């Protein structure tokens with residue numbers, strides 16, 4: 001292979017890997033937008049719940065959990081979705097993750113450094 005051929009093939013390899021990188025970055029920023037949206041929804045639900053509880057406690061001096069149940073379930077669902085989205089980001093970044101300890105591990109780690117759970121090879 002001539003010098004020029006080598007150079008152009010290495011340039012196209014670099015371009016390919018840059019293209020892949022920018023796709024990944026785009027994917028990650030989309031996921032981050034989805035996470036932000038859910039975080040905003042959670043804040044809105046917290047606010048609504050707070051107003052409701054405040055209104056109730058001002059007039060009555062108790063509130064039962066069942067009154068807030070639907071809001072609590074909605075918040076929990078959003079929190080679960082955020083966790084899933086965060087895991088997708090870790091996957092794209094190729095960062096290993098222990099779902100039991102909820103910690104990140106080195107890319108080349110096969111077992112969780114904390115609990116020893118297999119996290120992939």
Ligand SMILES: [Zn+2]
Nearest residue numbers: 098101112115
């Ligand atoms: Zn672990």
